Amino acid sequence: MKNHQYLKDNDPRFHWLGWRVGVFALGIAILIITLLAVLAERQGLFNAKDRLHFVAESGAGLTPGMQVRLSGFRIGVVDEVALNEQAKVDVELLIEQRYMKWIKTDSIAILQQDGLIGDHFIEISGGGAKTPAMQEGGVLSFAPALGIADIALDLRNRTMPIFESVQQTLDYINDPKGDLRQTVQNVQQLTAEVRQTREKLDQILVHTDTLLDGEARQTLRSADQLLQRADQIASEVAQRTPQLLTQTASLVATANAIAQDASATMSQVRRVTEQAAPQIPGLVRNTDGLVRRSEQTLRAVQQIWPLSRTIEQAPVVVPAPESR
Amino acid sequence: MNSRLLRRMGGALLFSVLVAACASKPVAELPPLRMAAQTAHQKALEAIRQGDLPTAAEFWQQALSLYQAQDDWSGQGAARLGLAQIALRNQAPTEARDWLAPMLVQTQFDHALQAQAQLQMAQSWLKADAGVAAMHLMAAEQWCKSQCSWRWAVANLATQIALAKQDFMRARSLAEATLAAIPASETAERSHAHRLLAQALLPSNATQALAQIEAALVLDRSLARPDWLREDLLLRLQIASQLEQAELIKDTQARLDSLCAAVVCR
Incomplete structure (x- = not known):
């Protein structure tokens, strides 16, 4: 029968076993604590x-x-x-x-x-x-x-009212039934009438010496009527002109406000562009890199079985000539 | 029992898939410049296939620079041929000649590329000087012999040169010989041969010319090339006018108007 050699308690390898395990565990604990302390220091936990x-x-x-x-x-x-x-x-x-x-x-x-x-x-x-x-x-x-979308939205919000305001002003100016167009038409009409009246008066004055007495009276009456009419026209023009001038002034003020808004927006656009400009080359470079990596990834994926069997890589060939 | 069997089979299948996947060839990584050149090359070919000439020209330019940076003369040749083709399609023969000229004198380009350059050079001279075109075509034929994939383009170009010289009899015999030999798979060149035969027949027999142009139209419709369809319809209009067929003229004009409403007709 074979005699087995068992380890005995008094084997020299078991001497101070408890102490040895303790020292080993302590060493590990110190290592972990040191590591944690270093990490904490790096994270700035001990800094005030x-x-x-x-x-x-x-x-x-x-x-x-x-x-x-x-x-x-x-x-x-x-x-x-x-x-x-x-x-x-x-x-x-x-x-x-x-x-x-x-x-x-x-x-x-x-x-x-x-x-x-x-x-x-x-x-x-x-x-x-x-x-x-x-x-x-x-x-x-x-x-x-602000993200790119926020900047775009902000610009849109700032510019849209300006465009709308310009559109409204143009609509107002171009409206054939609008106050402005009507007033201008009225003034044109009145001016034409004044010109006609003046021409008639000139004709009468030229022919005065050739007129008979009765005719002269009639003519003078007619001239008086014409002068009254001219007076009416002149007063009408006088009434309407301030109105026209007021409207023109308000139009100029609106145009001025729009120009100021546009100027402010342009300076805002310039400021945003200046802020974004240094980031643009980086963004473009990142995008370029991203596209290149995507192409590499796609190419690599296409070569993995079973995709490599289903997706055929188009060969790099010379472009075929056509006779027409 | 069955479920255990199925599970085992599934496991075996999964295992075999994994083994097969691992056994696939390792991916050979290309240098970035090489990969960029090949990508630009592929994209240029794809853009030409889709008829997007400006994009194709851009990618060919990129590919040319990248191939030059790698001292790759085959790639450079392909890019130059591509750029010349685009110039020809844009009706710019002088530009096409500028791209092709270095290929005829620099020995770094291989013979196949030089032969194709001669063919495209002949195309670029066709309208300006049929004699010079014939000289370049001869050089292309000399290098190419019969093994070239574009020998049908050579045959059709020879017919075009005969037509340019008003030699309708020769043009007719060349086109008929081409049509007799060309395989059905060469749809583009086959349709062109029909069109050229129609042109050759027009002065003598307009009725036969009409049959040929109808055959060309059928093929060009299958190829979906608006520029070729327009050329065919213009020739059909000419034939119809010669035949004095009012209905045919009306029909062809309507088709042309419809085509030109969709694409830019130069």
Whole structure:
């Protein structure tokens, strides 16, 4: 029968076994704690922090834990996002004290996003060099970042009233039954009548010496009537002219207001374009890269079985000539 | 029992699919420049197929630059031929010649490409000088022999040159010979041969010319090429006028008007 060799309690390998396991576990625990401490230090948990505050109209994109950045560097986190009594959003920020000197009382907190589909973060920007630094508990101004769709909508909202106003004014001017066209027509008519009256008077004066006495009287009566008529016309013109001038003045004022609106909009457009311009090359580059990667991915997918059997890759060939 | 069997079969099937998938060929990754050139090349061919000439020209230009950057003369040749074809379709023969001229003198382009360049050069000279066109066509034939896929284009171009020289008898015999030999799969060249035969027959026998142009129209309708259909209808109008068939004139004019309402008729 075979004798088995069992380990015995007094085997030298079991000496101080409890201590050895303890030391090993302690070593692991120290390693984990050190690792956690390093991570916490990196996350800035041991740095002294100051609390800042701002109020946003909407909580969209704002979440506790999101980064707060200054010139691209992480300087703190969003601690709390809560709805207040006015149905607005109170946002509490925790900022590391060492960075507080760069946050001024006129600094602005802007909601930004990494790339097109990246995480949101709060960017602190602005602030004059001579403006005092913000103290603990200070309140920042908040500006939600405008997306391309928001910018387009904003521009549309600003320009549409101008176009409508221009359209209405043109409609008003072109309306054949409108006050302006009617007044101009009336004035033209009255002017023509005055001209006719004057021509008749001239004719009468020329022929006065050849007229007989009776005819002269009749002619004078007729001339008197004509003069009365001319007087009426002149008074009518005098009545209507201020009205026309008033309407013209209001038209000029409207045109002026439209021009001012257009000028303001153009400056807004210019400002938005200037802000967006530095981002455009990056966006185009990103899009280009995205398209290239999509093509690579599609090409790779097409080569995976069983797609490689079903989708035939068109060969790169010389374009076939046609005789016509 | 059955469900267990089915489950086993399903498992076996899944396993075999996974094994087959893993056994597929590893994807050979192309250098980015090569991939970009091939993509532009494919897109240019696709744009030509769809009749989108401006887009095709853009992609050919891109492909040409990319092939030049890689010292790839076959690719460059293909791009130049593509650009010349677009120029010809845009009625710009001088531009086509500019694209093709380097291909005739630079030995880096292979013979097949140079032969095709000679053919397209002949096309570019057809309206300006039929003699020069004939010279280039001869050079194309010399290089190409019978193995070229575009030998029917050569045959039709020879007929066109005969027509340009007002040699209707020769044009007729060439077109008839082409139609007798060309396979049915070569629809585009076959329809062109019918059209050329109609042109050759028109001075002597308008009735036979009408039959030929009808055959060309049937094929061109199947190819759905508005520019070719327009050419066919214009010739049909000419034949109808010669035959003094009022109904045919009316019908052809109506078809032309309908076509030109949909596409730009130059």
